Amino acid sequence: MAEIIDTRIEPDRAIEKACAVLSGGEPVAIPTETVYGLAADATNADAISRIYEMKGRPRFNPLICHVSDMAMAEAHVTFDPISRRLAEAFWPGPLTLILPQRSEGTVHALASAGLDTLGIRMPEGFSRRVIARFGQPLAAPSANTSGKISPTSAAHVEADLGAKLKLILDAGPAEIGLESTILKVEDGRLRLLRPGGLDAAEIEALTGLPVERPEAAGATIEAPGMLPSHYAPGAAVRLNATDVHTGEALIRFGGKALPGENAAALVLDLSPSGDLREAAANLFDYMKKADASGARTIAFSPVPSEGLGEAILDRMQRAAAPRN
Numbered sequence: 001m002a003e004i005i006d007t008r009i010e011p012d013r014a015i016e017k018a019c020a021v022l023s024g025g026e027p028v029a030i031p032t033e034t035v036y037g038l039a040a041d042a043t044n045a046d047a048i049s050r051i052y053e054m055k056g057r058p059r060f061n062p063l064i065c066h067v068s069d070m071a072m073a074e075a076h077v078t079f080d081p082i083s084r085r086l087a088e089a090f091w092p093g094p095l096t097l098i099l100p101q102r103s104e105g106t107v108h109a110l111a112s113a114g115l116d117t118l119g120i121r122m123p124e125g126f127s128r129r130v131i132a133r134f135g136q137p138l139a140a141p142s143a144n145t146s147g148k149i150s151p152t153s154a155a156h157v158e159a160d161l162g163a164k165l166k167l168i169l170d171a172g173p174a175e176i177g178l179e180s181t182i183l184k185v186e187d188g189r190l191r192l193l194r195p196g197g198l199d200a201a202e203i204e205a206l207t208g209l210p211v212e213r214p215e216a217a218g219a220t221i222e223a224p225g226m227l228p229s230h231y232a233p234g235a236a237v238r239l240n241a242t243d244v245h246t247g248e249a250l251i252r253f254g255g256k257a258l259p260g261e262n263a264a265a266l267v268l269d270l271s272p273s274g275d276l277r278e279a280a281a282n283l284f285d286y287m288k289k290a291d292a293s294g295a296r297t298i299a300f301s302p303v304p305s306e307g308l309g310e311a312i313l314d315r316m317q318r319a320a321a322p323r324n
């Protein structure tokens with residue numbers, strides 16, 4: 001069983017223990033501002049293999065490498081001018097950049113699944129302190145079994161992977177609650193590979209350039225992890241619900257009751273006041289609660305598509321997609 005250390009109570013012991021486990025080539029669950037990550041030494045092939053094994057993750061799906069400062073990033077990737085501006089503006093934070101790897105870089109090819117690019121980001125919060133102390137980038141996917149809902153608390157991680165893990169660092173609920181936005185700059189064009197915790201409109205405001213969405217979802221899988229079915233709860237999922245069927249769990253938004261709610265198994269509101277940030281932070285936890293209610297179907301009422309709504313809707317659609 002995993003040991004759980006509360007980073008708010010024992011920050012120093014948390015860092016020391018995490019670094020010891022990482023040095024031994026074992027993964028550690030760490031809190032980032034987006035979701036909890038399953039982190040391992042990105043330069044150690046055995047350690048990275050353990051991540052893929054623990055998650056049951058296909059090995060063609062590359063991992064994001066997490067760094068604590070620009071110098072660490074620059075040891076492994078090269079920045080074009082636009083990517084550099086984005087990193088300077090939004091790091092530490094929920095933005096992953098896909099950048100060419102340096103030949104001198106020491107991230108193992110297993111982490112990038114053999115690609116010549118690397119997904120890289122500088123996380124906010126306690127995980128950054130762990131990376132700084134460890135002194136090497138940490139490869140970290142979300143700390144959940146592949147295809148399942150990403151964890152936004154240490155308890156989520158424990159329930160899913162606790163039996164396989166040595167150590168979970170607990171920093172409380174993840175602030176943002178959605179994975180990072182993934183962006184690739186190509187020939188001066190900004191391509192959104194995954195909507196996430198950084199609103200694409202903020203990227204457009206900084207650069208003055210449009211953020212291009214893929215033409216059709218799933219047309220080409222640019223971020224290999226973006227399989228249509230992901231974030232799958234056990235229950236079936238019904239989108240755009242305007243009423244509730246008997247026995248369904250309802251996840252709604254904006255404090256507005258739906259017809260039929262009194263026959264629902266459970267009613268949760270992502271943000272009664274209609275705040276998309278609050279909704280993002282609650283989404284995965286509420287999906288897990290709705291699933292645990294035993295309802296056979298989870299109904300989602302509509303959420304606005306602007307701002308963080310884009311990433312929230314993306315996760316809801318993936319939860320509803322036919323399971324692979």
Ligand code: TXA
Pocket residue numbers: 032034035036037038061062063064096098112115117118119123140141142143178179180181182193194222223224225226
């Ligand atoms: O917020 C996050 O990004 C969290 C926390 C832990 O940092 N991590 C996360 O990792 O969501 P994961 O493994 O669940 O998703 C990583 C995504 C996958 O869709 C993967 O295909 C894509 O990033 N990716 C990684 N490296 C890539 C690369 N070189 N080119 C294209 N896509 C890449």
Ligand code: MG
Pocket residue numbers: 141142150
């Ligand atoms: Mg994931």
